[in-house]
Amino acid sequence: MLTSAQIRAARALLDWTQPQLAEASRLSVPTVRRMEGSRGPSASTPANVESVRRALEEAGVVFLDHGENQDGGAGVRLKK
Secondary structure, eight states, X not given: OOOHHHHHHHHHHHTOOHHHHXXXXXXXXXXXXHHHXXXXXXXXXXXXXXXXXXXXXXXXXXXXOTTSSXXXXXXXXXXX
């Protein structure tokens, strides 16, 4: 499950603003803002979450699920 922290971290890795992510995912800025907020992606529809994931992955982000990295927490990184 994608987390709000992962979305914010992915944007930071890409040096993207919320409007840039909104454009890339074809969503509104308020939708992106809600997904990055305290309620996280659960505040949005599964289709919107998938749009954000796809946009970030196409830009080079790799999402790491809980347990996939050395410390065990969810995270993000850029493709090599």
